[in-house]
Amino acid sequence: TTNAPMIASRCTLDGQDVVISFVGMGDLPYNKEERTCLEAQLRKVKLNDGPCDPYFLIHVGDIKSGKKGQCDDTAYRDIAEIFTSAQNTLSYNPADIFIVPGDNEWNDCGLFPPYEKY
16 A cells, blocks of 8 residues: 555643644565555655644664565665655655664664664
């Protein structure tokens, strides 16, 4: 699917109800089809474009498949290219996008994978 989930949380800040919404995604892209899906998801997400839009996007890792996936720079360079392209074409502020390593990165590629370069 090309729909990225939007998550919202309601809290009280200084006596006022505040809704904080963001987009959460992960476990992709493992192949060319999922890369296309991720690019389509990013085209649909509008960050901070209006009062009801999500404030930020977080990719919770697993940008490559488990033990079968590569631990060299290839997967990391690819995901950096996808998000850099989205920032450039969709005017995303880089501060609005977070990518954290998933278990496929930490467990399968060691404690300090090439992830940090990108």
